[in-house]
Amino acid sequence: xxxxxxxxxxxxxxxxxxxxxxxxxxxxxxxxxxxxxxxxxxxxxxxxxxxxxxxxxxxxxxxxxxxxxxxxxxxxxxxxxxxxxxxxxxxxxxxxxxxxxxxxxxxxxxxxxxxxxxxxxxxxxxxxxxxxxxxxxxxxxxxxxxxxxxxxxxxxxxxxxxxxxxxxxxxxxxxxxxxxxxxxxxxxxxxxxxxxxxxxxxxxxxxxxxxxxxxxxxxxxxxxxxxxxxxxxxxxxxxxxxxxxxxxxxxxxxxxxxxxxxxxxxxxxxxxxxxxxxxxxxxxxxxxxxxxxxxxxxxxxxxxxxxxxxxxxxxxxxxxxxxxxxxxxx
Amino acid sequence: xxxxxxxxxxxxxxxxxxxxxxxxxxxxxxxxxxxxxxxxxxxxxxxxxxxxxxxxxxxxxxxxxxxxxxxxxxxxxxxxxxxxxxxxxxxxxxxxxxxxxxxxxxxxxxxxxxxxxxxxxxxxxxxxxxxxxxxxxxxxxxxxxxxxxxxxxxxxx
Numbered sequence: 339x340x341x342x343x344x345x346x347x348x349x350x351x352x353x354x355x356x357x358x359x360x361x362x363x364x365x366x367x368x369x370x371x372x373x374x375x376x377x378x379x380x381x382x383x384x385x386x387x388x389x390x391x392x393x394x395x396x397x398x399x400x401x402x403x404x405x406x407x408x409x410x411x412x413x414x415x416x417x418x419x420x421x422x423x424x425x426x427x428x429x430x431x432x433x434x435x436x437x438x439x440x441x442x443x444x445x446x447x448x449x450x451x452x453x454x455x456x457x458x459x460x461x462x463x464x465x466x467x468x469x470x471x472x473x474x475x476x477x478x479x480x481x482x483x484x485x486x487x488x489x490x491x492x493x494x495x496x497x498x499x500x501x502x503x504x505x506x507x508x509x510x511x512x513x514x515x516x517x518x519x520x521x522x523x524x525x526x527x528x529x530x531x532x533x534x535x536x537x538x539x540x541x542x543x544x545x546x547x548x549x550x551x552x553x554x555x556x557x558x559x560x561x562x563x564x565x566x567x568x569x570x571x572x573x574x575x576x577x578x579x580x581x582x583x584x585x586x587x588x589x590x591x592x593x594x595x596x597x598x599x600x601x602x603x604x605x606x607x608x609x610x611x612x613x614x615x616x617x618x619x620x621x622x623x624x625x626x627x628x629x630x631x632x633x634x635x636x637x638x639x640x641x642x643x644x645x646x647x648x649x650x651x652x653x654x655x656x657x658x659x660x661x662x663x664x665x666x667x668x
Numbered sequence: 669x670x671x672x673x674x675x676x677x678x679x680x681x682x683x684x685x686x687x688x689x690x691x692x693x694x695x696x697x698x699x700x701x702x703x704x705x706x707x708x709x710x711x712x713x714x715x716x717x718x719x720x721x722x723x724x725x726x727x728x729x730x731x732x733x734x735x736x737x738x739x740x741x742x743x744x745x746x747x748x749x750x751x752x753x754x755x756x757x758x759x760x761x762x763x764x765x766x767x768x769x770x771x772x773x774x775x776x777x778x779x780x781x782x783x784x785x786x787x788x789x790x791x792x793x794x795x796x797x798x799x800x801x802x803x804x805x806x807x808x809x810x811x812x813x814x815x816x817x818x819x820x821x822x823x824x825x
Contacts, residue, residue, distance in 0.1 A: 350716075350720060350746065354743060357746065360738050364789075373732065376731075383684055391692070459733050500735045516736075
């Protein structure tokens with residue numbers, strides 16, 4: 339029994355010393371290499387486990403879709419023949435759009451390359467902090483890449499990549515208290531800093547102390563954000579915190595648009611796609627076009643135009659002269 | 669040889685089970701900590717050395733998935749195995765009741781240790797949340813009881 343105690347003490351000393359060393363020097367090269375090595379050994383368990391689980395879970399759905407696909411195939415073949423004309427038109431419009439953009443000296447949208455990934459692992463103890471996805475260095479994911487998630491037909495801000503391994507990556511969620519993103523409120527031009535609180539809600543600080551704030555406002559990423567593309571929905575204002583007379587700013591509580599517990603697929607906006615990967619379409623936030631007539635005269639009409647590529651708060655006021663041959667109804 | 673293969677299967681099987689449950693069955697942020705429960709069970713049945721080695725390996729697996737505090741779970745599971753190995757001389761951890769009660773208490777101790785390590789190394793007390801704090805100890809006690817029944821169905825513990 340004494341021999342066992344002695345061995346146990348030695349093993350405890352060695353393992354505890356190693357653990358404390360890992361905890362104390364998280365950024366040193368040996369510790370990072372050790373972490374990468376452990377990840378390399380153990381990540382395939384979850385990676386292949388998730389792939390296997392999906393294969394089994396999706397089997398009935400796959401069989402149903404296979405039968406459906408056969409029926410749709412004939413239908414789509416016929417539509418494809420008709421679609422040739424549409425494709426030609428779109429290509430012509432795309433070229434025209436690019437030419438007009440150049441003529442107007444307008445900047446093209448960010449050319450980040452999106453990659454979809456599955457949520458592979460999440461730890462209930464750190465529910466609002468981080469999760470692991472099944473895309474890593476092999477798919478061109480890099481440190482700091484912004485991560486978006488689908489919600490009600492649009493993409494919303496989720497977090498950023500903080501650790502990249504060969505086949506997997508760790509995503510730090512916006513709700514983590516170490517996360518922050520520059521953002522603005524949709525009701526005005528107020529900018530602030532959205533920060534995580536290790537809970538279901540976010541907090542937006544540094545809002546102008548004199549401004550009137552109201553619950554229900556949408557919060558979008560700011561063009562000044564170092565991580566996220568501009569105008570990506572972060573969430574909605576849930577509560578305006580009471581003003582603190584000792585602070586020079588106001589703050590609000592935000593319900594994040596991305597629900598950490600229901601995320602299944604995420605989009606990573608990579609700086610560059612790996613060579614050989616087909617080029618995906620450029621990501622542009624989808625905002626329905628709005629055209630509001632504001633004044634009409636016999637020969638000209640002023641309209642407020644908001645297009646799908648325009649910023650939601652930056653509606654371009656444009657006076658468009660519509661000439662009519664007869665000077666009557668346009 | 670068969671014992672080694674069985675141990676290896678248990679080691680990887682437990683990690684797979686933890687990942688599978690966490691990812692697909694964790695509701696309201698609460699899920700049983702299979703790896704903690706099994707670490708305690710191994711330490712109680714096979715001694716603290718084997719428990720610490722398994723706990724350290726499982727802890728590293730838990731730590732790899734996290735953004736910060738790499739090494740915290742490894743340290744906590746190693747300590748849990750050591751304490752369970754020491755305690756088994758005073759308490760009969762072969763019986764289900766004491767084993768479940770020890771696991772229950774170790775779960776809270778683990779949460780506290782996690783928070784204190786966070787406070788020490790990242791200046792932030794990592795709270796597991798009320799739901800985990802209240803539900804997880806019961807789930808862990810249930811898991812360790814079930815695992816001890818499966819461990820040796822003939823009663824030769």
